[in-house]
Amino acid sequence: MRRLGGILSLAAVLAYVAFSIAPIWWVAMTAIKDPVEVAEATPTFLPGPAPDPTATRDRGLTFTPYWRNFVDIFVAEERWWVRPDGSPSFSAPGPDDVGWTAQVDYERTDFLANLINSVIIAGLSTFIAVAMGTLAAYGFSRFTIAGAKDWLFFILSTRMLPPVVVAVPIFLMFSRLGLKDTHLGLIIIYTVFNISFAVWMMKGFMDEIPKEYEEAAVVDGYTRMQAFWKVVLPQAWTGIAATAVFCLITAWNEYAFALILTNEVAKTAPVTIAGFKGGSLGIEWGKMAASSLVFMAPVVVFTFLMRDHLLRGITFGAIKK
Amino acid sequence: MTPSAASDARALTPPRGLRDLHIRNLFIIPTLALLILFNVFPLLWSLVLSFSEYRATGSTAPQAVGLANFRELLSRPDIHGYFIFTARFTVLAVAIEAALGFSLALLLNRTLPGKGLIVTLLLLPMMMSPAIMAKFWAYILDPNFGVLAWGFRALGLKPILWFSDQTSALWALVLVDVWQWTPFVMLISLAGLGAIPKHLYEAAQIDRASRWFVFTRITVPLVAPLVMMALIFRTMDAFKIFDLIVLTEGGPFDQTVSVSWHLKRLALTQSETGIGSALGYMVLVLVIGLANLYLKYLDRIQGKTA
Secondary structure: OHHHHHHHHHHHHHHHHHHHHHHHHHHHHHHOOOHHHHHOOOOOOEEOOOOOOOOOOOOOOEEOOOOOHHHHOOEEEEEEEEOOOOOEEOOOOOOOOOOOEEEEEEEEOHHHHHHHHHHHHHHHHHHHHHHHHHHHHHHHHHOOOOOHHHHHHHHHHHHHOOHHHHHHHHHHHHHHHOOOOOHHHHHHHHHHHHHHHHHHHHHHHHHHOOHHHHHHHHHOOOOHHHHHHHHHHHHHHHHHHHHHHHHHHHHHHOOHHHHHHOOOOOOOHHHHHHOOOOEOOEOOHHHHHHHHHHHHHHHHHHHHHOOOOHHHHHOOOOOOO | OOHHHHHHHHHHOOOOOOOHHHHHHHHHHHHHHHHHHHHHHHHHHHHHHHOEEOOOOOOOOOEEOOOHHHHHHHHOHHHHHHHHHHHHHHHHHHHHHHHHHHHHHHHHOOOOOOHHHHHHHHHHHHHOOHHHHHHHHHHHHOOOOOHHHHHHHHOOOOOOOOOOOHHHHHHHHHHHHHHHHHHHHHHHHHHHHHOOOHHHHHHHHHOOOOHHHHHHHHHHHHHHHHHHHHHHHHHHHHHOOOHHHHHOOOOOOOOOOOHHHHHHHHHHHOOOHHHHHHHHHHHHHHHHHHHHHHHHHHHHHHHHHO
């Protein structure tokens, strides 16, 4: 009876894990399918030998992986021709046209440009937020500050604010300051968004570093600043890394402000992917999935690297390990 | 500062390096300044705008109109619809996440082979971009070429037409939110379950208490505060639903437009800046109200167990 219960609960848990992973799995599978396979009425689920082309219903479970999507999402090929008189043509030569030379241009796609934007914006905003947050956390952890609790609560409350409440004034403010559709604008917003989190997370980690370490360093002749750099920071390193990963994931995935505040120059990858529009044949899901997979890959890696800190991070430092 | 005061200050300074007071200010003030500049200031500005007649595209300066924007909002039937829809979504999503997340935590609260891997895998949805996953879920749920519809047909069932009417589109949104956020409730519940002192269970065993008694008198009261905290987070977040609307893009016929999604339309078209600000404040008051309601309830259950 006990045994049976254990097996049943394990089965239930595994079923839920399957439900959690299935959509991500399906992104990965769609990313390595060619457009024909994507359009098939009967789906295949695993990379492997090609399905029987004559079968309509029992096509089997496997398909031949198609890696071209990962090139196509980054580089767009443009073919054009040069007529004998040297003028360019964007339509292919007819049977009577002789002496045309084929040309091909490679251009980076919007997705690549926007992915680079994402890297710059998420990276810099995370760096600034974590740097400022670490300093402020140290300040709150070690010094007496009038109304420290109120200030900390104020910092927390800014994070709880629904983003849309400040969206209107931020939009107006950015229009006047010329920050709309700029990298700097989004970097500022994401820094502000993450800094409250960084302060709270880092304060937890700072509180765990014994004060005596710095005091000993000061007795040894370090200045307070030197003690901070050489004694406290090395101790706080794990905390800083965990905080940075969380800030990075938040900034990386952010959608609302990126949608409202950018339209071309500083557009980030989530806006591009979520806004994928198809041509006459509908959305090219293979490319869309490949873009998503490239975008998600670093997050998956970080999730595995940071699994021990995840709980602390997602509860804003409220639950410690 | 007079020369003598300056020398007094110097006399109090430790021999080398910056004084603590300066370090403190140097470390804290930039962060506070940034938050005040880009959070408090916009909030105050939009408070002023919410009581003003103002169009960002127009050439006239904001005109104070008192409560007119709020009255206007309350009289618009479409706004009622957005609020009711958002509330329905929030209640359904949070209730299911709470039940499912807590049950999963109970199942996982034991030594299981590969438990660490299971927990990490369950976390993945939470770390994904909601907007992108919403877009991809639209592909999965598509009644014509979606893989789920194929599964239904293969089993001889009729595929669900997720995006054809408000109720099914609402359930589609709930499904994706549950997929993404159940692990959050699970994780916090699991932490709560792990923190219950073992000796309580041992004592109950000695007293030959029934499993039901142990569950209702020890387990539930002791994890309740943490679970409540998870639900506060989830409720506030669900009420702000924005990214996920990518799934339905507000359709069919504007029937799955959340308050935030509508606010974005107001902000983007810029035509009704004053009214948009007022709507933002309505959301803010509601979210604060909800959080307080939970906190009150939390106090009550904590009072009972203490």
